[in-house]
Amino acid sequence: MAPPQEVLHQAEAFQDDARYLAKHPNLTGRVIPLLSGSLSARVRRLTTAARDLLVLSKGARHRKFKIGAPPPLADLVSFYREAQSKYGVGWHYLAAIHLVETKFGRVKSDSVAGAKGPMQFIPSTWRIYGNGGDIHDPHDAILAAANLLHNNGAPPRYGPALRAYNNSGLYVDAVTRYAREIAANEYGVYYLYCWQP
DSSP, X not given: OOOOHXXXXXXXXXXXXXXXXXXXXXXXXXXXXXXXXXXXXXXXXXXXXXXXXXXXXXXXXXXXXXXXXXXXXHHHHHHHHHHHHHHOOOHHHHHHHHHHHHTTTTBOSOOTTOOBTTTTBXXXXXXXXXXXXXXXXXXXXXXXXXXXXXXXXXXXOHHHHHHHHSOOHHHHHHHHHHHHHHHHOTTHHHHHHTOOX
């Protein structure tokens, strides 16, 4: 079932605010101290993650993505939890990677580097971690992501594991901040799921 329109509008407004603050760091320093404790921490996490991704993509050629509906969130959360049970990798990290890579499967395009599917695997990496599954299937891709992270130190060493996924400190920081938001806020995965590419 799709989120109610009111939820989509509020999530979109929150995403717009985080993106705006990410693009205006001088404003961020004045706005965040005005917010209450938990909201301040949330906005700081999301703004910093958005800024990391902006810097990471700086200089990249602008592309028009193929966009489609994501799988239902209930299905995705069950896949994250299954992967956590099988590989010990925190489900909130898997959700954060999914958010960063394809906005939970909304982005259907391959990456400029040739990565494919909802968790954006390079085919050669998929052959190692995909266990013979379908690179475009959300269930198979989420399990493969957990397999990759587990084989590279997660848990407890998420930093090196995330670097194996994408060898960028900005990527690691952004995913970690989104994962912390999902872990810290019981509604985090719900409104992040509504965010658009």
